[in-house]
Amino acid sequence: MxxxxxxxxxxxxxxxxxxxxxxxxxxxxxxxxxxxxxxxxxxxxxxxxxxxxxxxxxxxxxxxxxxxxxxxxxxxxxxxxxxxxxxxxxxxxxxxxxxxxxxxxxxxxxxxxxxxxxxxxxxxxxxxxxxxxxxxxxxxxxxxxxxxxxxxxxxxxxxxxxLPLVRNPVPPMSVNAPSGCIFSCEWGKDRRDTPDGNMHRKIESFVNMATELGGREGRGGMVHGVRSLGSATLDLAYVAMGAFDIWWEGGCWEWDVAAGIAILQEAGGLVTTANPPDNYATDPIEEVRLGSRLYLAIRPAGPSSTETGRESQERTVREVWRRVRNLDYSRPGA
Amino acid sequence: MxxxxxxxxxxxxxxxxxxxxxxxxxxxxxxxxxxxxxxxxxxxxxxxxxxxxxxxxxxxxxxxxxxxxxxxxxxxxxxxxxxxxxxxxxxxxxxxxxxxxxxxxxxxxxxxxxxxxxxxxxxxxxxxxxxxxxxxxxxxxxxxxxxxxxxxxxxxxxxxxxLPLVRNPVPPMSVNAPSGCIFSCEWGKDRRDTPDGNMHRKIESFVNMATELGGREGRGGMVHGVRSLGSATLDLAYVAMGAFDIWWEGGCWEWDVAAGIAILQEAGGLVTTANPPDNYATDPIEEVRLGSRLYLAIRPAGPSSTETGRESQERTVREVWRRVRNLDYSRPGA
Structure with a gap:
């Protein structure tokens, strides 16, 4: 075509x-x-x-x-x-x-x-x-x-x-990310009290991101703030704005995220999968697949004296992956 | 005076x-x-x-x-x-x-x-x-x-x-509150990984409010949504608006809540303490003390065919108290 x-x-x-x-x-x-x-x-x-x-x-x-x-x-x-x-x-x-x-x-x-x-x-x-x-x-x-x-x-x-709003220069990601970051996440509709189900995996991940450094057996991320707005689309918009540093979510459909991904990518953000790969520290960071239902978004970032913006985004992705659980969302029939 | x-x-x-x-x-x-x-x-x-x-x-x-x-x-x-x-x-x-x-x-x-x-x-x-x-x-x-x-x-x-925005008539609280309600809460600054500390008590309370009815050994509240904005003041403003049904928080100081409480009370909301009394089902629902650092706010509510607005608010207070933990905030020296 x-x-x-x-x-x-x-x-x-x-x-x-x-x-x-x-x-x-x-x-x-x-x-x-x-x-x-x-x-x-x-x-x-x-x-x-x-x-x-x-x-x-x-x-x-x-x-x-x-x-x-x-x-x-x-x-x-x-x-x-x-x-x-x-x-x-x-x-x-x-x-x-x-x-x-x-x-x-x-x-x-x-x-x-x-x-x-x-x-x-x-x-x-x-x-x-x-x-x-x-x-x-x-x-x-x-x-x-x-x-x-x-x-x-x-x-x-x-x-x-x-976008992002602050751009002279665009700030790099926090040196100790996710510490210093605003972490955006949603409780969603699936509230089943299933042991090791998606809700409990999400909550465990949220708590890891929030807890003080050193806590949660070393998984504590001490993010600057945890925010839940109830709109995946606006979560992505605020990541593009630079107001949210990290958005992590599973379960959305294409229409929830397509416009937000377009805007975020054009603003310089990174979007990949929510689920950590087998080796979170070294496996490649693949570009998001629109229909994957698993999303991790990082705000636009500029260079520091030691890293490119992309390097600081990728470092943040790996630090998030280290702290979150795999979520179980698939497409019917997939 | x-x-x-x-x-x-x-x-x-x-x-x-x-x-x-x-x-x-x-x-x-x-x-x-x-x-x-x-x-x-x-x-x-x-x-x-x-x-x-x-x-x-x-x-x-x-x-x-x-x-x-x-x-x-x-x-x-x-x-x-x-x-x-x-x-x-x-x-x-x-x-x-x-x-x-x-x-x-x-x-x-x-x-x-x-x-x-x-x-x-x-x-x-x-x-x-x-x-x-x-x-x-x-x-x-x-x-x-x-x-x-x-x-x-x-x-x-x-x-x-x-305020509240919808007032012809002002809707009563949900019949199955907290189910049907938007629950607003904040993760706050205290992220210490202390067993049974405030952070873990808060999270346990949030999870009780969110989980499906019947879950969490009967404490599941299946709220319609969980929201965290990062501003106690705006949380209260949105309760006065009628957009948030319930706000539950500990640790705020007077300047975080005084204006919000004024607006919410004038709009017809109820504000009491976050901490459940010994008998949550029958103890009196006391009016909030501004310096208490423990707050539970319920949106303005109108009458239904079976309850006054105040009755539906009080019913909601008790249903929240049934699902939340006591928080440990006091004033220095108090």
């Missing part, structure tokens, strides 16, 4: 930016309707009250995805579309992204936050070609935070500030 | 609102200086580069506190002032709030976030009289989120939207 020309890619980027803004506004308008409740017209009021928040959110989720899908189909009828809502209703969870030009969309990431009107929700739109996320759009309308990138054009916050 | 008149209190409130806006702007201006780095004048650039982020943040913290303190001293010379920065340099951590009109200020809450430029930082200003927080101002300038309240005047988001 032929490459997409620079001109065409820039046009797709401009289209994606506008699409993200409109979709984010739809999310916020629907949230505002729930907030205003009785201040709206009687018809809207009845609509809001007759269903619970979860049903309303599902409806919004589907409406926004349908809007995005239609806009894309009108503008680029030959492009593939993979959306969370339509995908999860299908019977297959096979990995559907191939080398064709493909849009990968989560109309609403941070669904639990949206249900509770906690501002950390967003729309996430990625454009992928030859299995590479080339364009990423993330818009969190409640706090008016807009993240965007196009390969070769840089990554941006609110379209004007380049 | 005489009560403060309605007129005087309203004047103090208006003054506090403006003070919060100015202080928040100072925080954001200093952050922007670190972001812009080399785009600024040569003199500023050298200043930014010669010190590390932590030193710069400490300087900003002290500058903002000095600004707030001076403004208050000029306007209300007879009022007491307790600020985090000046307090922590003093030798005493005795509880200093008495019945006098007192300002309790954290110029920068979420210091770790601010160091890393993660947007969840804020200024926090409370006005207290007769040991009651009467006015609360919380301003997170990066995301332009402004929370304010004055006793008898309501609590507000961005000065126009009343």
């Amino acid at each position: 032929a490459d997409i020309s620079r001109e065409d890619l820039d046009e797709i980027y401009a289209f994606a930016v506008e699409l993200g803004k409109q979709a984010g506004k739809m999310l916020m308008d629907a949230a505002q309707l729930r907030i205003n409740g009785g201040d709206e017209t009687q018809k809207e009021k009845e609509h809001v009250q007759k269903e619970n928040a979860v049903d309303l959110v599902t409806e919004t989720d589907e409406n926004v995805e349908a809007f995005i899908k239609t806009q894309i189909a009108n503008k680029y009828p030959l492009h593939k579309f993979i959306g969370e809502e339509s995908y999860s209703k299908g019977s297959s969870r096979d990995y559907l992204i191939d080398s064709a030009p493909t849009w990968c969309v989560d109309p609403l990431d941070g669904t639990v936050n949206y249900i509770h009107l906690f501002p950390m929700f967003c729309v996430s739109i990625a454009f992928i070609h030859k299995n590479k996320p080339l364009i990423g759009i993330i818009y969190a309308p409640f706090t008016n935070q807009f993240f965007s990138s196009c390969t070769g054009r840089g990554a941006f916050f609110n379209q004007t500030q380049r | 005489a009560d403060i008149s309605r007129e005087d209190l309203d004047e103090i409130y208006a003054f506090a609102v403006e003070l919060g806006k100015q202080a928040g702007k100072m925080l954001m201006d200093a952050a922007q200086l670190r972001i812009n780095g080399g785009d600024e004048t040569q003199k500023e650039k050298e200043h930014v580069q010669k010190e590390n982020a932590v030193d710069l943040v400490t300087e900003t913290d002290e500058n903002v506190e000095a600004f707030i303190k001076t403004q208050i001293a000029n306007k209300y010379p007879l009022h007491k002032f307790i600020g985090e920065e000046s307090y922590s340099k003093g030798s005493s951590r005795d509880y200093l709030i008495d019945s006098a009109p007192t300002w309790c200020v954290d110029p920068l809450d979420g210091t770790v976030n601010y160091i890393h430029l993660f947007p969840m930082f804020c200024v926090s200003i409370a006005f207290i009289h007769k040991n009651k927080p009467l006015i609360g101002i919380i301003y997170a300038p990066f995301t332009n989120q402004f929370f304010s309240s004055c006793t008898g005047r309501g609590a507000f988001f961005n000065q126009t939207q009343r």
